Amino acid sequence: MTEPINTVCETCDHFNAAGLKKLGVDVSGCDYVVALSGNPNTGKSTVFNALTGLNQHTGNWPGKTVVRAEGAFSYDSARYKLVDLPGTYSLLSTSQDEEVARNFILFGKPDVTVIVVDASRLERNLNLVLQVLEITNRAVLCMNLMDEAHRHGISIDERTLSRDLGIPVVLTSARSNEGISELIQTIADVATKRIVCKPHKIKSGSSRIKKAVEELSKEIESVHPHLPNSRWIAIRLLEGDKRVIEALENNELAVAVI
Amino acid sequence: MIAEIDKSKKIIEKASELRWKVGSDFHDKLTESIYADASEIANRVVIKEKENRTDHFDRSLDRILTSKTFGFPIMILILSVILWLTIEGANYPSKMLAVLLLEMLYPLLKDAAIFISLPWWLDGLLIDGIYLAVAWVISVMLPPMAIFFPLFTLLEDFGYLPRVAFNLDDMFRRSGAHGKQALTMSMGWGCNAAGVIATRIIDSPRERLIAIITNNFSLCNGRWPTQILIATIFIGVLVPQSFSGLIATASVISIAMLGIGFTFWVSWGLSKTMLKGQVSTFALELPPYRPPRFWKTVYTSLIDRTIIVLWRAVLFAAPAGAVIWIISNVQVGDQSLANELIQWMNPFGLLIGLNGVILLAYIVAIPANEIVIPTILMLTVASVGMSGGAGDGVMFELESVTQTGEILKAGGWTLLTAINLMLFSLLHNPCSTTIYTIYKETNSKKWTTVATMLPVILGFVITFLVTQIWRILI
Numbered sequence: 001m002t003e004p005i006n007t008v009c010e011t012c013d014h015f016n017a018a019g020l021k022k023l024g025v026d027v028s029g030c031d032y033v034v035a036l037s038g039n040p041n042t043g044k045s046t047v048f049n050a051l052t053g054l055n056q057h058t059g060n061w062p063g064k065t066v067v068r069a070e071g072a073f074s075y076d077s078a079r080y081k082l083v084d085l086p087g088t089y090s091l092l093s094t095s096q097d098e099e100v101a102r103n104f105i106l107f108g109k110p111d112v113t114v115i116v117v118d119a120s121r122l123e124r125n126l127n128l129v130l131q132v133l134e135i136t137n138r139a140v141l142c143m144n145l146m147d148e149a150h151r152h153g154i155s156i157d158e159r160t161l162s163r164d165l166g167i168p169v170v171l172t173s174a175r176s177n178e179g180i181s182e183l184i185q186t187i188a189d190v191a192t193k194r195i196v197c198k199p200h201k202i203k204s205g206s207s208r209i210k211k212a213v214e215e216l217s218k219e220i221e222s223v224h225p226h227l228p229n230s231r232w233i234a235i236r237l238l239e240g241d242k243r244v245i246e247a248l249e250n251n252e253l254a255v256a257v258i
Numbered sequence: 259m260i261a262e263i264d265k266s267k268k269i270i271e272k273a274s275e276l277r278w279k280v281g282s283d284f285h286d287k288l289t290e291s292i293y294a295d296a297s298e299i300a301n302r303v304v305i306k307e308k309e310n311r312t313d314h315f316d317r318s319l320d321r322i323l324t325s326k327t328f329g330f331p332i333m334i335l336i337l338s339v340i341l342w343l344t345i346e347g348a349n350y351p352s353k354m355l356a357v358l359l360l361e362m363l364y365p366l367l368k369d370a371a372i373f374i375s376l377p378w379w380l381d382g383l384l385i386d387g388i389y390l391a392v393a394w395v396i397s398v399m400l401p402p403m404a405i406f407f408p409l410f411t412l413l414e415d416f417g418y419l420p421r422v423a424f425n426l427d428d429m430f431r432r433s434g435a436h437g438k439q440a441l442t443m444s445m446g447w448g449c450n451a452a453g454v455i456a457t458r459i460i461d462s463p464r465e466r467l468i469a470i471i472t473n474n475f476s477l478c479n480g481r482w483p484t485q486i487l488i489a490t491i492f493i494g495v496l497v498p499q500s501f502s503g504l505i506a507t508a509s510v511i512s513i514a515m516l517g518i519g520f521t522f523w524v525s526w527g528l529s530k531t532m533l534k535g536q537v538s539t540f541a542l543e544l545p546p547y548r549p550p551r552f553w554k555t556v557y558t559s560l561i562d563r564t565i566i567v568l569w570r571a572v573l574f575a576a577p578a579g580a581v582i583w584i585i586s587n588v589q590v591g592d593q594s595l596a597n598e599l600i601q602w603m604n605p606f607g608l609l610i611g612l613n614g615v616i617l618l619a620y621i622v623a624i625p626a627n628e629i630v631i632p633t634i635l636m637l638t639v640a641s642v643g644m645s646g647g648a649g650d651g652v653m654f655e656l657e658s659v660t661q662t663g664e665i666l667k668a669g670g671w672t673l674l675t676a677i678n679l680m681l682f683s684l685l686h687n688p689c690s691t692t693i694y695t696i697y698k699e700t701n702s703k704k705w706t707t708v709a710t711m712l713p714v715i716l717g718f719v720i721t722f723l724v725t726q727i728w729r730i731l732i
Binding site for chain 1: 266293
C-alpha cells in the first residue's frame with residue numbers, strides 16, 4: 001500500500017518525508033526509545049500502527065492492549081524504537097497493566113514518552129498526563145481522535161495547553177493518518193533535545209504535604225542528583241509504594257537516569 | 259555504591275517517619291489536587307459548542323442497546339446474524355476447497371509418490387497422515403473463519419463490545435465476579451489464551467482468577483467451526499432444507515448462551531467456595547461509536563486473525579495427522595493401536611453419550627481444538643474399516659458436508675452423539691496453549707489444574723446426565 005499524503009505538512013520543507021522509513025517489527029540497533037502511553041481506548045494502537053507501518057489489531061474497547069507491543073521507524077537517519085504500553089487511567093494504583101506502564105516509564109528510560117489522549121475527553125485524560133509528567137520530563141502530548149472531537153463540536157486551544165503543560169502538543173487523527181508527520185517531527189525534536197520540555201508539576205495540596213515532599217525529595221537528590229523525578233519518588237515513598245522502595249534499595253533508579 | 263545503598267536505606271526510614279506526619283488522607287489529597295489541576299487546565303483549553311447531533315445519536319443508540327428490555331435480545335440477535343451468515347456462507351467455499359485439496363491434489367500427490375517410488379510408510383505418513391490432516395483443517399476451518407472474524411471485528415471496531423459488558427455487568431456482579439469479566443469473556447470468543455491474558459485488566463486477584471478459570475466457557479475460534487459443522491449435519495437436517503440454516507444457527511447460539519450461563523454459575527460457585535471475597539466496583543467507560551473503516555478492518559482481520567489462527571491450526575494438524583496415521587498403522591496383536599485405544603475407551607464414551615473415537619480425538623487434539631473434527635473423521639474411518647483410500651487412518655474424499663455426515667453415521671453416530679459432542683466441545687479442558695498461558699498468568703500449579711480439570715469434569719457430568727435423561731425419555 002502506498003501512503004497517501006494527507007497534510008500539507010508532509011510536503012513541507014521542514015518535514016523530511018524521504019527520511020522516514022517505517023521499520024515494522026525490526027527494533028534492532030535503535031538510537032532512541034519512545035513509549036506510547038495514554039488512557040484506554042484513545043487510539044494508542046492506531047498511532048502505533050501509523051508510526052511503524054504495522055498492523056497491530058485495534059479495537060474499540062478499553063483494555064485491548066494488555067501486553068506491550070514493540071515496533072520501530074527511522075527518521076532523519078536515526079532509528080526509533082516504539083513501545084505501545086497498556087492503556088491506563090492512572091499510574092497510582094496497582095493493577096498489573098498499570099504496573100507495566102508505570103515501570104516502563106520509570107525504569108525503561110524512554111527518550112520520549114508520547115501521551116495519547118482523546119480530544120473529546122481531555123479533562124479525564126489529563127489526570128494520567130499530569131502523572132506521567134511527574135515521572136518524566138521528556139514528553140509529547142498527542143491529542144488524538146480530533147476528527148471525532150470536531151464531529152462533537154469540540155475544539156482545543158493547543159497553544160495554551162502546550163504552555164500549561166510545558167510540553168509540545170500535536171493534534172492528530174491517527175485513523176486517517178492526519179498529523180502523524182507532525183508527531184514524528186516533534187518526537188524527533190524532543191529526542192534530539194531541539195525541544196526542551198518544562199513539564200507541569202502537580203500542586204501538592206496542603207503545606208504539610210508540601211513540606212514533607214520537599215524534605216524527602218532533597219534527600220533523594222543528594223543521592224541521585226540527576227533524577228528528573230525526585231518529587232514523584234518522594235510522593236511514592238510517602239505512599240509506601242513497595243516497588244519504588246525496592247527500586248531505591250537496589251539502586252535501580254540510578255541506573256535508570258544515565 | 260555501598261554508601262549510596264546506605265543513604266537509600268536512610269531515605270526509606272525517613273519516608274516512613276514522614277508518612278505519619280502527612281496524615282492518612284495523603285493519597286486522597288494528592289488525587290484531589292491532580293483532579294483540580296486537570297479540570298483547571300481543561301477548562302482553559304477545551305472549547306465546546308453546544309450539544310450537537312452526533313452526541314444525541316450516540317446517546318439514543320445506547321439507550322436501546324443497553325436498555326433493560328432490549329439489551330439482551332439485541333445481543334442475541336446480532337450474534338445470530340453473524341453466525342447465520344457464517345453458516346450459510348461457509349458451505350460453498352468449503353466444498354470448493356475440499357474438491358481442490360482432497361479430490362484433485364490428493365490423487366496427484368499419491369501418483370507422484372508412486373512415481374518417485376516412495377516407501378509405503380513414508381508415503382502414508384506424509385500424504386495420508388500429515389497432508390490430509392492439514393488439507394482437512396484448511397477446508398473446514400478457513401471459510402467460516404474468513405467470514406466470522408471480519409464480521410466480529412467490525413462489531414468490535416464499532417464499539418459494541420463495551421455495551422455487551424455493560425449489559426452483563428450486573429449479572430457478573432451478582433455472581434460475585436468483576437464486571438470487566440464481560441470483556442475478557444468476549445475476548446475468549448476469539449481465543450481463550452487471549453482471553454486469559456486480557457484478564458490483566460482486572461485488578462483484584464480473586465476476581466481475576468474467577469475470570470481466568472471461567473474463560474474456557476467462551477467458545478473459541480477452534481470450537482465455533484466444530485459447533486457449526488455438527489449443528490449443520492445433525493440438527494439442520496431435522497427440519498426442511500429452507501429452515502436448516504436457521505435451526506443450525508439457533509442450536510449454536512444455544513450452546514454459546516449455555517457457555518455464558520456456565521460462566522455465571524461457575525463464577526458464582528467459585529466466589530461462594532474457593533474464592534470468597536468482596537466484589538470490587540469499577541467505572542466502565544462506554545466509548546463513542548465509531549464507524550468502522552470497512553475494508554481496512556476486513557483486511558487486517560483477515561491478515562491478523564484468520565491467517566494466524568489458520569497457521570496455528572495447520573502447525574498442530576501436521577503432527578496430529580502423523581500421530582493418527584501411526585497409531586492407526588501400528589499393530590498391537592491383531593488390530594491397530596488406535597482401535598485398541600478406541601475400544602478401551604468406548605464403554606466410558608458410550609456411558610456419557612459419546613464414543614471411544616471422540617474421546618481419543620480429544621486427547622490427540624489437546625494442542626488445538628481446531629483439529630477435533632478432522633481427527634474424529636480420520637479415526638472413525640480407521641476404526642469402522644471403511645475403505646475410502648489407501649488404508650487405515652486415511653481420510654475420505656469429502657466433497658460435501660453430507661458426506662461428512664455419512665461417515666459419522668457409519669461410525670454409529672446419532673442425534674444424541676451430536677448434541678453431546680456440542681456440549682463436550684463447550685465443556686472440556688482448554689487447549690495446551692491456553693493451559694500454558696494460565697500457568698504463566700497465575701504462576702500456580704493449583705489454579706492451572708483447577709482451570710484445566712473443572713471444565714472436563716463438568717463436561718462428563720453434563721453429558722452423562724443428558725444421556726441418561728435422553729435414554730429414559732426416548
